[in-house]
Amino acid sequence: MEEPKETSKSALKKAEKQAKMAAAKAEKAAKQAALPVVGGKKGDDSKEVIGITVSKNTNFSQWYQELVLKAELVEYYSEISGFYILRPGAMYVWNVIRAWFQERIEEMGVEETNFPMFLSSKDHVEGFAPELAWVTKAGDKDLEVPVAVRPTSEAVMYPYYAKWIRSHRDLPFRLNQWNSVVRWEAKQTTPFLRAREFLWQEGHTAHLTEELATKEVLEILELYAGVYEQLLAVPVVRGKKTENEKFAGGYWTSTVEGYIPTNGRGIQGATSHCLGQNFSKMFDITVEDPDKKGDKLFVWQNSWGLSTRVIGVMVMLHSDDKGLVLPPRVAKTQVILIPVGLTAKTSAEDRASHAKKVEELYDTLKNAKVRTDVDNREGYTPGFKFADWELKGVPLRIEFGPKDAAKEVVSYARRDTGEKGTIPIAELATKVPELLETIQKALYDKADASFREHRLVLTDWSKVVPALDSRNVVIIPFCEAPACEERIKELTKSEEAQEGPDGQKQPSMGMKSLCIPFDQPEGLVKGETKCLNPECSQFAKSWVMFGRSY
Template sequence: MASIKILYNCRSREFLWQEGHTAFATKTEADAEVLEILELYRRIYEEYLAIPVVKGKKSELEKFAGGLYTTSVEAFIPNTGRGIQGATSHCLGQNFAKMFEINFENEKGERAMVWQNSWAYSTRTMGVMVMVHGDDKGLVLPPKVASIQIIVIPVPYKDADMQAIFDACSATVNTLNEAGFRIEADFRDNYSPGWKYSHWEMKGVPLRIEIGPKDLVNSQVRAVRRDNSAKVDIPMVNLAEQIKEMLANIQQSLFDAAKQKRDACIKIIKTWDEFMEALSQKKMILAPWCDEEEVEKDVKARTKGEIGAAKTLCSPFDQPELPEGTLCFASGKAAKKWTYWGRSY
């Protein structure tokens, strides 16, 4: 009764910004799809956008209104100290089926109500990517999703054979294009190489290739990474293989750097005073909680200010050990789970 829509088209490299609504005969089937979609979200964030996320369940106060429960992948922006809901996968239960009389005939020939799910992935993802990876020079795009992975720039020198340099640039573009890379050359003659460097850095192109007279003599190109500005001279021999390895390294390095920054912002606390201190430090806070809606409302009220109140982000599926006798940081009651808290977008 259900079909899963493609969330990322690897061939066209396009994200499909569609909301999915699916229906099932049983809750077991619905539950399975909720987690299947959530894993697709994690893969897009972590494997394509190089952004670490936490998979978890939303609180009753934060879940989708009218739904049975909501799961999400949660990202964090270290520069601002705010969490952001990456994407959600909801189990709507049978509430809407009752309301709109969405029925079917089951295997026993009986009339039954469907179990429904709803899930969505939006353009906020682009904002998360910009905020996590961007720097003072502009965008920083992971190679897997960059529309242009490599830009080739000719570097003129006095008395240099510019036609030979242009030919080498064109040959490099053709070679790497045939190898499957998304690559272009900037042959504009009304801008200096330095201006072009800045222009393409601002656009976030992962790798820049420079070719000048010395590179022609040495049968090489100079490759400059966008993520860390590292420069390396690469021989023309086996260029495609070396560029492939470099782009893969950039992709992994972006994820590792983002995860390191995110993890450095995670603060584990057990008391209200520790919570308030961590909140003032713009941390992503992991705290023991009694899982009561009124307590969450109270935390929001007590932390409300000009920059917003703290709230639950999610209760991670990967739960740390909760020792017997652990108390809720906010109410002093017996804690039932660990939950991430913080200010969020």
């Protein structure tokens, strides 16, 4: 075997040096993000406290970035900016979503696939050129033809759709893949909301007719609404994007739109696109017309995607100054069981007896299909444990001490409201699941009430900017013209400073269209109601929801 250019000894030194540099970076990042911790181990006289150091209402951006780090959802990847490590807590939420969604699309006949992550330089991805990440070297050799990392997969997949779809009998043709994509954002990156690499699913389907394609677009959109509303307790508005905001190259785009009350911004939740025949004509995906032998039909295509952004929306909406608040249906740990009331004077026999009772409680909850953990850490006060699990968002805390045992009850505290109470041990297997569902519904109801309160239907232009400055989204009569939409964005910029992505104050952005809600308010008369833009002379086509947004 030929001796390598670099000796094993020098390679080892190089590896050690790289490891030390990586460790130094990680240590620096850890120090910057370190949480002062208080009330930890018994006998610790430190004055530090566990938890978030800023308030959600005073510095939302810093609160959010501190929270996702300290609640152990992400870690910053110190080697390259804009990339994040998803920790097990975040991956659990994502995998619950994945399992729920995958089960339902399989029932629709969608099959799972996986395509390569690279695009050749000849492939054109409209709208993504500035964000493409290029690979120009393989080892120490320059590639003759550079390749790009996929920002989405139409250009990778559709040449093979043209190959595989030969007859109308092959339709509908439905594939979905779970993967990561890279979009080299030049803007400020934020965990989950805007990263240079993120996880998502992307479905790509082909149909014989527009009607069949439309039916699927709306079915998928309803599944996306289900992810938000049923799993994450996040209310959304279902609607259609305007021409300005639809997917580039698509026919029309449907969307679910959320709302963050702390800063009054709208946020796009997920999109389901009808691509029409635009891509099938581009990639020559045709079938023989079943009604006209010999004639060719370009298929109707859809694409639809949901990303790990959903986790960020959930975190921003529900969490508070104590830390993360998780809806029970997606919480890795739904109940944390904490033994209390044991002191230095408690005998070994009594400790063992109490530990056995705690184990029985754990078994009862586990058999009731409740995801439960026991905090048996030695040397930490109950107060420390309470704060630690509140930070991590566990929906329900159960405390069990000798006094509880004597009364044959457990004490509980809800993470969402702080409400406390007791549950008879004999009813634990039924009452705890019921309480978890109560928490799930309460989280949704609270968020839904807030969204409805801040979704204002306006017919007076003078009220639009004040409404935006008061952290509302607005629904206004709109002509849907792209040029008018751009002008509205300019007209609604505000002098009032607003927190930017980096936490610094900057002039407030103008509003943009979020969607044309499927659920239209009453009162708009086509051919009579004018577009609300005072500079526009056209009639309104629909009520359109606008807002400042992510």
